[in-house]
Amino acid sequence: MAVHAHPDDESSKGAATTARYAAEGVDVLVVTCTGGERGDVLNPHHPPVEGGIEEMRAVRRVEMAAAAQALGVRQHWLGFVDSGLPEGDPLPPLPEGCFALQPLEEASRPLVELVREFRPHVITTYDPTGGYPHPDHIMCHRVAFEAFHAAGDPERYTGTGEPWTPLKLYYNHGFSMARIRAAHEALVARGVESPFGEWVESRAAREIPEREVTTLVPVADYFDQRDAALRAHATQIDPEGFFFAMPRDLELEVWATEEYELAESRVPTTLPEDDLFAGIREALA
Structure with missing residues (x-):
């Protein structure tokens, strides 16, 4: 549930x-x-x-x-x-x-x-x-x-x-900061403009305490279904926006959980x- x-x-x-x-x-x-x-x-x-x-x-x-x-x-x-x-x-x-x-x-x-x-x-x-x-x-x-x-x-x-x-x-x-930082660094390394830079570099973000992550569920095979569900919420989700800024092949390399x-x-x-x-x-x- x-x-x-x-x-x-x-x-x-x-x-x-x-x-x-x-x-x-x-x-x-x-x-x-x-x-x-x-x-x-x-x-x-x-x-x-x-x-x-x-x-x-x-x-x-x-x-x-x-x-x-x-x-x-x-x-x-x-x-x-x-x-x-x-x-x-x-x-x-x-x-x-x-x-x-x-x-x-x-x-x-x-x-x-x-x-x-x-x-x-x-x-x-x-x-x-x-x-x-x-x-x-x-x-x-x-x-x-x-x-x-x-x-x-x-x-x-x-x-x-x-x-x-x-x-x-x-x-x-x-939306853990560890995940956002990993995505940002991977995009920069590939030479792709990152939408996460200001978030990662801001003083407020640096001071956000990281909660403990205990469980990493492998889900690489289900990103397409996730993306289809996101697009279904058409009033809320820009198909060219934040949630789709990370190239999916790069996401699979960097954070497939x-x-x-x-x-x-x-x-x-x-x-x-x-x-x-x-x-x-x-x-x-």
Whole structure:
């Protein structure tokens, strides 16, 4: 179970991993906490979406269905409303009723119910910072963390199905600075203009603490599916932009894995890993 904040997050964070496991016969469910209703059209080649958040929600549902098909996974909407990304100084208040303002137990309840129904062995989501400080990403971490710990407790969230205890919780590291630096250096060495230079060289980037990477999942054979899923999110992803700046042959040479941080495991495992199910396969054998 991969728990994400918005449609498109599943395609930019761990997409090749989900495609790989689905192709290998694992039942993979992507959970999308919000409808992405307050997302802007970020692709300069895409026409504006008229009609406000209701129309954007409808557009992004179509995009999400195409992305899930590209990855070969199932997908479930948790049903909350996008909080938007506040900008300004001071920051404006978040919209009333949005995902990030929900009480934790109310926001977690439908995910706990889904965990008890789907019965995943592994849950992936974001680290406590959200990966970047979008309020929905931070809230997504909170509800996934809550569900991982509460779903197996029969005393909690009564009325949401039979308890189920997931065995491992992982945090995605799709945009680690180590990966960005490796990509930047490889592009420069090839004589190709790098879009990552300012990011790598900035003082702020140098001061970002690196979280531990415990698990490197080989996914070279699934980059095409990842890219197809990215392109499916046409309002968000510029096919000539950031996500496609790295020549794919160079990416295969430099970084043919997706990275995770093992946050908790209820089965014995040895680090580093190359499989999210390390320890689980042995326990269930």
